[in-house]
Amino acid sequence: xxxxxxxxxxxxSSVIRAMFEEGKRLADIYGAENVYDFSLGNPNVPAPKxxxxxxxxxxxxxxxxxxxxxxxxxxxxxxxxxxxxxxxxRFGTSFSTGNILMTVGAAGGMNAFFKxxxxxxxxxxxxxxxxxxxxxxxxxxxxxxxVIPPNTENFQPDIEALREAITPKTKAVIINTPNNPTGVxxxxxxxxxxxxxLECKQKEFNTVIAVFSDEPYRELAYDGIEVPYVTKYYNxxxxxxxxxxxxxLPGERIGYLVIPDEFDDxxxxxxxxxxxxxxxxxxxxxxxxxxxxxxxxxxxxxENVAVYNRxxxxxxxxxxEIGFECVKxxxxxxxxxxxxxxxxxxxxxxxxxxxxxxxxxxFGCPGYVRIAYxxxxxxxxNSMPQFRKLAEExxxx
Amino acid sequence: xxxxxxxxxxxxSSVIRAMFEEGKRLADIYGAENVYDFSLGNPNVPAPKxxxxxxxxxxxxxxxxxxxxxxxxxxxxxxxxxxxxxxxxRFGTSFSTGNILMTVGAAGGMNAFFKxxxxxxxxxxxxxxxxxxxxxxxxxxxxxxxVIPPNTENFQPDIEALREAITPKTKAVIINTPNNPTGVxxxxxxxxxxxxxLECKQKEFNTVIAVFSDEPYRELAYDGIEVPYVTKYYNxxxxxxxxxxxxxLPGERIGYLVIPDEFDDxxxxxxxxxxxxxxxxxxxxxxxxxxxxxxxxxxxxxENVAVYNRxxxxxxxxxxEIGFECVKxxxxxxxxxxxxxxxxxxxxxxxxxxxxxxxxxxFGCPGYVRIAYxxxxxxxxNSMPQFRKLAEExxxx
Numbered sequence: 001x002x003x004x005x006x007x008x009x010x011x012x013s014s015v016i017r018a019m020f021e022e023g024k025r026l027a028d029i030y031g032a033e034n035v036y037d038f039s040l041g042n043p044n045v046p047a048p049k050x051x052x053x054x055x056x057x058x059x060x061x062x063x064x065x066x067x068x069x070x071x072x073x074x075x076x077x078x079x080x081x082x083x084x085x086x087x088x089x090r091f092g093t094s095f096s097t098g099n100i101l102m103t104v105g106a107a108g109g110m111n112a113f114f115k116x117x118x119x120x121x122x123x124x125x126x127x128x129x130x131x132x133x134x135x136x137x138x139x140x141x142x143x144x145x146x147v148i149p150p151n152t153e154n155f156q157p158d159i160e161a162l163r164e165a166i167t168p169k170t171k172a173v174i175i176n177t178p179n180n181p182t183g184v185x186x187x188x189x190x191x192x193x194x195x196x197x198l199e200c201k202q203k204e205f206n207t208v209i210a211v212f213s214d215e216p217y218r219e220l221a222y223d224g225i226e227v228p229y230v231t232k233y234y235n236x237x238x239x240x241x242x243x244x245x246x247x248x249l250p251g252e253r254i255g256y257l258v259i260p261d262e263f264d265d266x267x268x269x270x271x272x273x274x275x276x277x278x279x280x281x282x283x284x285x286x287x288x289x290x291x292x293x294x295x296x297x298x299x300x301x302x303e304n305v306a307v308y309n310r311x312x313x314x315x316x317x318x319x320x321e322i323g324f325e326c327v328k329x330x331x332x333x334x335x336x337x338x339x340x341x342x343x344x345x346x347x348x349x350x351x352x353x354x355x356x357x358x359x360x361x362x363f364g365c366p367g368y369v370r371i372a373y374x375x376x377x378x379x380x381x382n383s384m385p386q387f388r389k390l391a392e393e394x395x396x397x
Numbered sequence: 398x399x400x401x402x403x404x405x406x407x408x409x410s411s412v413i414r415a416m417f418e419e420g421k422r423l424a425d426i427y428g429a430e431n432v433y434d435f436s437l438g439n440p441n442v443p444a445p446k447x448x449x450x451x452x453x454x455x456x457x458x459x460x461x462x463x464x465x466x467x468x469x470x471x472x473x474x475x476x477x478x479x480x481x482x483x484x485x486x487r488f489g490t491s492f493s494t495g496n497i498l499m500t501v502g503a504a505g506g507m508n509a510f511f512k513x514x515x516x517x518x519x520x521x522x523x524x525x526x527x528x529x530x531x532x533x534x535x536x537x538x539x540x541x542x543x544v545i546p547p548n549t550e551n552f553q554p555d556i557e558a559l560r561e562a563i564t565p566k567t568k569a570v571i572i573n574t575p576n577n578p579t580g581v582x583x584x585x586x587x588x589x590x591x592x593x594x595l596e597c598k599q600k601e602f603n604t605v606i607a608v609f610s611d612e613p614y615r616e617l618a619y620d621g622i623e624v625p626y627v628t629k630y631y632n633x634x635x636x637x638x639x640x641x642x643x644x645x646l647p648g649e650r651i652g653y654l655v656i657p658d659e660f661d662d663x664x665x666x667x668x669x670x671x672x673x674x675x676x677x678x679x680x681x682x683x684x685x686x687x688x689x690x691x692x693x694x695x696x697x698x699x700e701n702v703a704v705y706n707r708x709x710x711x712x713x714x715x716x717x718e719i720g721f722e723c724v725k726x727x728x729x730x731x732x733x734x735x736x737x738x739x740x741x742x743x744x745x746x747x748x749x750x751x752x753x754x755x756x757x758x759x760f761g762c763p764g765y766v767r768i769a770y771x772x773x774x775x776x777x778x779n780s781m782p783q784f785r786k787l788a789e790e791x792x793x794x
Contacts, residue, residue, distance in 0.1 A: 010665065068444050118400055119401055
């Protein structure tokens with residue numbers, strides 16, 4: 001009885017659900033502390049205390065009709081203004097209130113922008129490995145997702161492959177830096193090269209090609225590496241941001257879009273996104289959380305980043321010592337580890353050791369697994385003997 | 398540069414935005430207390446104090462990683478279970494956790510269900526006057542919205558017209574009771590007649606036709622009138638609920654879907670809705686608000702209903718005394734008033750008297766205007782002399 005498009009999706013989704021269930025099942029048998037669940041990007045670090053204080057203060061201080069009420073589909077103007085100021089201060093940009101649209105997380109933002117900007121049959125390019133949901137989001141607007149094969153040497157984007165993939169139907173390129181699942185960060189030089197290719201192709205085909213910069217991991221960068229702000233390198237950039245990871249609020253569904261004035265036909269694109277937020281059924285980003293962001297836009301998240309960094313070092317050192325191969329992540333909280341056997345088989349055999357990881361096939365990059373290290377430090381330390389047994393079993397296969 | 402589908406929508410939306418702006422402009426000139434803005438369904442009654450207390454208690458008592466974290470795309474199981482129990486207690490139904498899916502408001506719920514259930518080219522029927530967004534929601538899944546002309550005698554649904562409108566392509570019928578914009582409530586007898594027609598047509602065409610019961614106004618019923626629970630009359634019913642109006646939380650985007658076990662292929666439909674919530678970019682209903690609902694599922698909202706009832710009486714008595722014609726609303730917080738001149742002209746001329754109302758044309762029913770009485774009581778009382786002047790001007794035209 002369900003719609004045709006849903007048939008395959010429901011089947012796939014039951015695979016993911018099965019992993020959820022497997023985690024629960026293993027925890028029931030062996031105890032949660034003996035299950036090493038690296039399958040989910042659900043931060044284990046709590047939201048900064050300022051966030052919870054802001055919630056309480058808002059409830060005590062602000063007018064409830066306003067706090068819980070409708071506002072413009074793009075969000076409260078004061079909150080959008082404060083985000084613009086914060087970005088300008090941190091990245092030397094010059095956004096104003098009108099450039100910021102509050103969204104139901106980064107996923108809500110990307111879907112709103114696609115609805116506003118993409119026609120059926122358009123092509124959206126992304127680089128493997130990529131967050132699997134991009135395929136569904138492209139399908140929502142009847143666009144074709146064109147995937148650039150992975151550059152497994154260092155997981156930096158393959159610029160020449162990008163050049164070859166662009167056609168007159170190319171309407172958008174999704175980039176995701178810091179990257180899920182590899183943890184790679186695109187350098188300034190890389191962004192300039194991407195921009196050059198796109199500028200050139202826009203002229204060649206007389207088209208407008210948007211870069212959608214999906215940035216839920218922007219603040220999670222290690223070793224002092226800067227994450228360049230993409231709008232500074234390419235005018236037709238839209239940024240999709242989420243507070244899910246930086247403020248540990250994934251369930252709250254709060255983020256924003258940035259559409260700069262320099263974007264082609266910016267005024268109409270902004271209006272169209274505003275309408276898209278409404279007609280897709282989001283209506284607006286959750287109101288209380290918007291007001292929280294208004295108060296917390298500049299809080300220091302370095303403590304949380306330090307926690308993930310400690311995890312990163314422990315996991316990377318532990319796994320490479322055992323003999324696993326992996327590009328050391330510079331950001332986000334994922335490690336993308338080469339598997340000596342088929343990645344699905346690896347993930348399956350890891351379960352015997354109570355280790356849950358996601359096969360790289362889910363990200364368009366077989367031969368690897370994603371290990372999410374937004375877990376307790378102890379989980380990483382205690383998992384190492386298990387990883388070692390797994391390696392021995394597989395090595396001796 | 399925006400997508401083709403968006404071109405017209407952006408134009409239309411600027412009309413609505415213009416009304417917003419007009420309200421602000423008039424308030425700046427005449428003072429907010431001298432502007433009678435009846436254009437918005439934004440409750441002016443604050444959320445019950447229990448809601449704000451629940452927010453503070455949850456922040457103080459529950460684990461923040463859990464409160465702000467990811468959960469199943471369908472929501473927290475305990476919250477869904479409590480909603481099921483509450484419905485069972487109040488309406489004699491027998492739902493369980495699995496029948497309830499938490500959604501980003503009723504709009505999010507309807508879009509998720511359509512995505513899960515509707516194929517391109519399918520027909521979705523609704524009765525005029527209807528909430529204009531239904532057209533966009535149908536368009537999101539490439540379905541055609543078929544509108545049954547209004548029964549202006551009493552705004553009850555025209556059952557014979559429904560029978561004639563159903564084709565083999567009919568996949569869903571949207572009903573909305575208590576109704577926006579008329580305030581009409583469908584009786585048990587009406588629901589039985591709708592069910593009979595649909596059962597009969599399902600057999601005739603060997604199809605499944607869903608009733609989508611859009612119920613954000615369920616609790617807002619006056620004079621002791623019961624709002625029958627639709628799943629009891631027709632098996633293939635999905636209920637879309639929102640706490641926007643009953644708990645005055647429209648900005649928080651919190652609601653749920655009910656998909657009963659009796660629905661055809663229920664298990665798959667529920668799974669598909671779960672996936673749809675994810676891939677449409679909602680991911681899940683806002684987490685903190687879900688936990689709030691878990692604590693507030695049974696709070697008494699009669700105080701708020703009494704406020705709206707007082708408004709209803711004052712507005713209805715005032716307007717009919719002046720000579721306006723209108724079916725007295727039994728629920729919701731809207732009055733649908735006949736206009737002696739074209740409805741758009743009426744709305745335009747009303748602005749001269751600082752009165753803002755929405756033309757019935759926006760609801761597929763010209764010749765009427767919608768007056769939202771979820772405003773301060775004083776606004777209604779003070780608007781009466783203005784309505785009188787407007788009536789005199791138009792009468793003397």
